[in-house]
Amino acid sequence: MKARLLVCIFSLFALFSCVEKPLNPNKPVYVTIRTTMGDVTVMLYDDTPLHRDNFIKLCQSNEYEGMLFHRIIKDFVVQGGDPASKAHEPGVLYGEGDGGYTIPAEILPHYFNKKGALIDAKESDNINVERASAGTQFCFVQGKKWTDEELNEKELRINEIRRNWLFYKFQDRLKKENPSLATDSMKTELENKAFVMLEDTLEVLGYYTIPVEHREFYKTVGGIPHLDGSVTIFGEVVEGFDVVEKMTFVKTDKNDRPLKDVIIKSTKVFQKE
Numbered sequence: 001m002k003a004r005l006l007v008c009i010f011s012l013f014a015l016f017s018c019v020e021k022p023l024n025p026n027k028p029v030y031v032t033i034r035t036t037m038g039d040v041t042v043m044l045y046d047d048t049p050l051h052r053d054n055f056i057k058l059c060q061s062n063e064y065e066g067m068l069f070h071r072i073i074k075d076f077v078v079q080g081g082d083p084a085s086k087a088h089e090p091g092v093l094y095g096e097g098d099g100g101y102t103i104p105a106e107i108l109p110h111y112f113n114k115k116g117a118l119i120d121a122k123e124s125d126n127i128n129v130e131r132a133s134a135g136t137q138f139c140f141v142q143g144k145k146w147t148d149e150e151l152n153e154k155e156l157r158i159n160e161i162r163r164n165w166l167f168y169k170f171q172d173r174l175k176k177e178n179p180s181l182a183t184d185s186m187k188t189e190l191e192n193k194a195f196v197m198l199e200d201t202l203e204v205l206g207y208y209t210i211p212v213e214h215r216e217f218y219k220t221v222g223g224i225p226h227l228d229g230s231v232t233i234f235g236e237v238v239e240g241f242d243v244v245e246k247m248t249f250v251k252t253d254k255n256d257r258p259l260k261d262v263i264i265k266s267t268k269v270f271q272k273e
Helices: 001-015 047-061 083-087 148-177 183-207 213-222 241-247
Strands: 027-036 037-046 077-080 115-119 140-141 233-239 264-270
Touching: 027 047, 037 047, 047 077, 047 233, 083 115, 115 241, 148 183, 148 213, 233 241
Parallel strands: none
Antiparallel strands: 027 037, 027 264, 037 233, 077 140, 115 140, 115 233
16 A cells, blocks of 8 residues: 555656746747757747747647658758657658648747747738738748848849739728629629729838848848738747758758758747846
8 A cells, every 4th residue: 555655746846857848928038840860959039929829839738749751942941840740651751740730920020030930830921911920830940141142132032022912901901891802703893802902002101121220130140031010920049050051961852851850849938047
């Protein structure tokens, strides 16, 4: 009986010792992502709370364990988080899975796609005008260094992306307000109305230019400037930059999937003392 009691007490102690310590809302939250190529630690931003809390929940519940970094493009991103990739089927194209949900966009102007940024993955603007993020997917920005001339070209691209997105967004809004505009026969009228709204909006917004401090970072450290203003950035790599760099050198197939799987082994959520 005594031995049984001791076993029960030990089991209870083990149970309580495994309970997650509540996070302090006044301190930054970090996550270490252990992979088959090394560890990467990110700091999550407090002013993107929907993405922060979603990522914390997924990491604390070990949802990422066994998932792949299914898309790696040198000078661009390392992307993972498709639940289907846990199957590790050779040659399969992963990237469609989002966990069955999306997260509303939290795109903030003071964040930019610098090297090491933690960003969302999402469908293209023409079918995702709200720019909602795939529930479980995320990317590490790698990118490269850019010259002033190249950054001027990226500004043009950012403005073109913004223009196209607004056009899609206004069409979507008009169709919701007047469903008859969604018919094929009304396509021209829909586009004309959306175009007027677009031009009026751009006249107010003006031409977007990359802020000086962001431009300097892109020139000296690197990143992906053309994504600025169109994706949610919800954290940044603080340790393991070398691991992200190493990942970008792996050999990939025609779909940018590594020939040798890069697997997420575990995730650890923590705060510094």
